[in-house]
Amino acid sequence: MSELDRDSSRSKPSGIVKSIDLVTTVTGVISALALLVMTAIVCFEIFSRYVLNEPTYWGTDIATYLLVGMTFMGLAQAQKAGAHVQVELLIGAVSDEWRKRLEIFANWLGLIFVIFAGWQMAAFNYAEYVNDTRDWGLLGTQQWIPELFVSLGYLAFFWAILADIFRISAAPRLRENIIVLSVLALFTALLLLGPDTVRIDKFRVDIGSVAIIAFAVCSAFVLNGSRMFLALLASIVAVGLAFAFAKGAGLVVIGLMLVATLFVLLIIGVRVALTLGIAGLLGLMFLLPSPQLSLLAERSWNSVNTFTLTAVPMFVLMGALLIRSGVTKELFDALTRWFGRTPGGIAHATVGASAVFAAVSGSSLATAATMGKVACPEMTSRGYGTRLTYGVVAAGATLGILIPPSIAMIIYGTNVGVPVPQLFIAGVIPGLILSLGFMACVTAWSFVCPGATPRGEAYSIGEKIGGSLSILPFLLVIAVVLGSLYAGVATPSEAGGVGAAASLVIALYRRSLSWRGLYLTAIETVRITSFLLLIVVGAAIMSWVFDFLRIPKTLVGLVEGADLAPWLVVAIIAAVYVVLGMFIESISMMLMTLPVTFPIMMSIGVDPLWFGVFLVVMIELGLVTPPVGIILFILRGVAGDVPVKEIVYGVIPFVGVILTFLVLIYLVPDIVLWLPNKLQ
Structure with missing residues (x-):
């Protein structure tokens, strides 16, 4: 031995x-x-x-x-x-x-x-x-x-x-x-x-x-x-x-x-x-x-x-409190009543529930863990195909860092000096379009493989409206967070505290939170936040070395000297992010590459708001790209006996949707920039 x-x-x-x-x-x-x-x-x-x-x-x-x-x-x-x-x-x-x-x-x-x-x-x-x-x-x-x-x-x-x-x-x-x-x-x-x-x-x-x-x-x-x-x-x-x-x-x-x-x-x-x-x-x-x-x-x-980063733990806490209150399952059930009879109805409900939950949690990992526990058992029990079930949950979870509020956008804005409220606004329309893209993919899947999407139960209008009451807690939190932010009552950092307070009130009202539950929720938030912000520390150390050695400036000079077309530069950077996303966790990837990619993109005239959304979408792609896509492993842990390769096969069509969306926002940048410019 x-x-x-x-x-x-x-x-x-x-x-x-x-x-x-x-x-x-x-x-x-x-x-x-x-x-x-x-x-x-x-x-x-x-x-x-x-x-x-x-x-x-x-x-x-x-x-x-x-x-x-x-x-x-x-x-x-x-x-x-x-x-x-x-x-x-x-x-x-x-x-x-x-x-x-x-x-x-x-x-x-x-x-x-x-x-x-x-x-x-x-x-x-x-x-x-x-x-x-x-x-x-x-x-x-x-x-x-x-x-x-x-x-x-x-x-x-x-x-x-x-x-x-x-x-x-x-x-x-x-x-x-x-x-x-x-x-x-x-x-x-x-x-x-x-x-x-x-x-x-x-x-x-x-x-x-x-x-x-x-x-x-x-x-x-x-x-x-x-x-x-x-x-x-x-x-x-x-x-x-x-x-x-x-x-x-x-x-x-x-x-x-x-x-x-x-x-x-x-x-x-x-x-x-x-x-x-x-x-x-x-x-x-x-x-x-x-x-x-x-x-x-x-x-x-x-x-x-820096006070800006206080938003990170408070948004994580907000999502954790909502999960503990139990309203996420009721949200999914309500959307199932509305979409149940349509082809792939429960899968549509999953995308919708993921989008709503993403809008209050700001975390793709929290969305994946929650919807994996809520939606996956429901879909498989009703005869949905394994690949579609886990593929749509994985894809829906990626919306967590695009639909505002977004932890990734907060970190991006803090690092490059872009106003976080503007980033939040810029993510609204792309998030909705990507959600519709995922739903379109589900619809296409239901026609190509009808056996993978059995029809659900029919519900009366009264049952649909009655079930919709469970969406009210989410609407309340969204209204409180975004309302306080854009009404000027709270800054982007403070809005997380408002959302956490609203989530706490909901959990207490539903009597789903004990003192021990509050402690466990806080500890869970601490664990997530600590490793995220330690990554910020590590990236700051490495970034300082990169800047001292003038590596970003040299690369910018090489790109400018090569006189490459802007679309080619964007395509090369996108390809780099796809490869990195196969091996490196998303926030880490962003912080590792920003000192290099941000100056390059600015040198070819890219709007920093547009690049923020582009980068967040690339991070989304990294979350579901094998072999290291962290959402794949979260769902593998939830699934128990479902092989990772089945989850990978299921998510591939949705990866195609994300790549198509990237081409779309490059060709039509106003998808990202119109709303921020309109509200300035």
């Missing part, structure tokens, strides 16, 4: 793992409370400003600090729950033993980045305390206080990853104790060394960095044996030397090396956010004129410390 598998029969977690899990639980509770308090503050700010005409001077700042605390303190909870997105292309195709080895290897690599980021953040935090740095706002907050939660969050995240390594390794407790003692020694050494440790200029590293690497490889040896030690050490040395020798090379070589690093890390199973961070770390250490590891801390703090 190998060292890796030794003692694998031990099923109970060790005392150390239990202690770490306790820390994870505590940080999760803190994050959940931060989310709820942040939502309450945003709602109070709206009430105070609009009703009392006395805007607070502290609401925005405190809500933003709570967002930062919630994000980083929630990382450990997301790690424990397995919520951090990873590409399972390789680890899903190998034996259990090799899967275990790859997961351990990927965790060690991720752990190295987290230690680097936490070390630099702690040093940055201490410097802010010593210098008594204060916020520029009216509160004049001492910045070390909210920044402390970033440092503590990285520390808890570190422990959560280490606990996963302990669980997978199933090593004897003595070895775990040795690792824990090594951890304490490492942290003590890093604190004593400080951020600017003695540099070994020839190798562009410092003593602190060497200590981190030494800890990781030696711990891998103690815990997992010589093979893991050699694999980890050889990988670190090889990549370090490759990047060290690449300094000064042409931008093409450097760009290809960064892209290759990203793909290799993703394929072996390193979490997406950590993959972006590792690529950025290598760039900061080896590709700049001098190592600038302090950027790890600066990006960690500044990329999340």
Whole structure:
């Protein structure tokens, strides 16, 4: 028996793992409370400003600090729950033993980045305390206080990853104790060394960095044996030397090396956010004129410390509360009554329910999980074909990031400086047209394969109207969110808080939410938001390296020099996104590519609003494109015994609809731009 598998029969977690899990639980509770308090503050700010005409001077700042605390303190909870997105292309195709080895290897690599980021953040935090740095706002907050939660969050995240390594390794407790003692020694050494440790200029590293690497490889040896030690050490040395020798090379070589690093890390199973961070770390250490590891801390703090991003967790919370209230099933039942007798009627109802739910949740993943549980069993029980059933649910779920409000649009607008309300308006008509396109595809399917779409029951007008009452909660939430936004009562960020409050009222009115249910809903929101915003952090680090090396500007120059037709540039970028969507999670793909694709599209005269919708549609495509389309795997988990290939076959016609729609909005850009221009 190998060292890796030794003692694998031990099923109970060790005392150390239990202690770490306790820390994870505590940080999760803190994050959940931060989310709820942040939502309450945003709602109070709206009430105070609009009703009392006395805007607070502290609401925005405190809500933003709570967002930062919630994000980083929630990382450990997301790690424990397995919520951090990873590409399972390789680890899903190998034996259990090799899967275990790859997961351990990927965790060690991720752990190295987290230690680097936490070390630099702690040093940055201490410097802010010593210098008594204060916020520029009216509160004049001492910045070390909210920044402390970033440092503590990285520390808890570190422990959560280490606990996963302990669980997978199933090593004897003595070895775990040795690792824990090594951890304490490492942290003590890093604190004593400080951020600017003695540099070994020839190798562009410092003593602190060497200590981190030494800890990781030696711990891998103690815990997992010589093979893991050699694999980890050889990988670190090889990549370090490759990047060290690449300094000064042409931008093409450097760009290809960064892209290759990203793909290799993703394929072996390193979490997406950590993959972006590792690529950025290598760039900061080896590709700049001098190592600038302090950027790890600066990006960690500044990329999340923005009030605009508070909308992300509040929209996720809004959707989660609606799911828990049970109104989503009633919405589907109501639409089934209206469409039931038409060819493919329940499939039409599924698209309609997905569109309505997307308009209040802003999340394709939430839409897929909800409609997969509600619509799929209903359709299969009534004799609908498996491929049509799961294909239409997968396609309908993609509407979640196009029909406003949209989390993807919020992140896009925040990153490129496009007004989020304008993006929301721009997504309305495309979302409706794409919904009709999906319905047309269902109708065509019902004529080509009549056996796949049996006719449903007939309902009287009274039954249809009576059942439609269940749509009222959704209409209420939509009216509250979009009404408050476009009436000027709430900003795009605040509208999420209004929607969450409305969803909470609905859940309480229906008596479907206990205190425990509220806590579980908050924890679920924290997990989703934490990994999303950690991806934002990783992308910000990598984007800074790209910008410093002038890679986007160089590519823009190449495109302009090639004098390519605009349609060809758009087609090439679309093809790149289709390929990337096969391997990379959607939001990650957007954040990884924006520093390059946005300047290129602007250079050929593309409207940033149009590009935002185009990009969101391409992300939709990535959500359902095998082998990594995350919606496919969500539905696979819901389906139980339905093979993934059946879901893939079912979604292919709808992929054709999405591609046709992209051609349509290119030929007729006013589909996207008419409504925003009309309402300006």
